[in-house]
Amino acid sequence: MQDIFSDKIIIKRTKRKKTIAIKIEGKNIIVLSPKLVSERYLKTILEKKKDWIKNKLEEESLKNTIKKRSFLDGEKFLKFGKTKKLIYKKSSLNQVVETNNFIKVFCASEKDIKTHLETWYKETLNYYIKEKLEFFKSLMNVEYKGFKIKLYKNRLGSCSYKGSLTFNWKIAMMPHEIINYILIHELSHLKHFNHSKSFWENVKKFCPDYKEKKNWIKANKNLISW
Numbered sequence: 594m595q596d597i598f599s600d601k602i603i604i605k606r607t608k609r610k611k612t613i614a615i616k617i618e619g620k621n622i623i624v625l626s627p628k629l630v631s632e633r634y635l636k637t638i639l640e641k642k643k644d645w646i647k648n649k650l651e652e653e654s655l656k657n658t659i660k661k662r663s664f665l666d667g668e669k670f671l672k673f674g675k676t677k678k679l680i681y682k683k684s685s686l687n688q689v690v691e692t693n694n695f696i697k698v699f700c701a702s703e704k705d706i707k708t709h710l711e712t713w714y715k716e717t718l719n720y721y722i723k724e725k726l727e728f729f730k731s732l733m734n735v736e737y738k739g740f741k742i743k744l745y746k747n748r749l750g751s752c753s754y755k756g757s758l759t760f761n762w763k764i765a766m767m768p769h770e771i772i773n774y775i776l777i778h779e780l781s782h783l784k785h786f787n788h789s790k791s792f793w794e795n796v797k798k799f800c801p802d803y804k805e806k807k808n809w810i811k812a813n814k815n816l817i818s819w
């Protein structure tokens with residue numbers, strides 16, 4: 594509890610007589626508390642409410658990022674973990690061209706930039722995943738039945754009972770090593786259809802620092818908001 598939230602907690606002593614209130618403001622957890630309540634007791638309360646707090650904080654950070662996205666010329670976007678500047682070129686080409694530092698969108702109207710970008714992310718991810726899945730499949734000695742790319746609100750990937758894989762197109766914004774972890778994770782489900790100890794052992798075999806990857810995903814979720 595302390596580890597995750599401690600730097601975000603602000604305790605405000607108020608004239609309240611009995612009740613303790615928790616609210617989320619931006620990145621901070623504000624605790625309104627009567628003067629005589631011990632800090633230790635407040636921590637117990639926070640511990641009990643940690644899931645609610647976590648959700649609220651995630652929501653809040655997502656909201657802030659979305660607010661900042663305008664899908665206009667000059668805005669920065671991530672592609673495989675690298676920040677690139679969006680350049681808009683008025684044109685009838687309907688095309689996205691990527692260079693080292695730029696993502697150039699050629700289309701007739703600025704309001705179509707978002708759609709073109711999304712299609713482009715999906716296509717590039719599809720290309721990358723296709724090749725990587727073939728590689729990991731033989732390395733891990735598993736067989737999958739095709740894959741597709743779609744929009745998930747909260748998941749990064751999934752594996753069905755029948756062995757078909759689905760990936761969130763937004764992982765195209767994440768670094769390669771994170772995408773690879775996601776692929777290994779889903780492919781491991783072909784052997785263990787759960788998150789058991791043996792499942793994680795299998796993941797570890799092919800991605801020894803998977804815990805770091807998981808933490809990265811947790812900490813950087815807001816980066817891929819759209």
Ligand SMILES: [Zn+2]
Pocket residue numbers: 778782787788
């Ligand atoms: Zn899983």
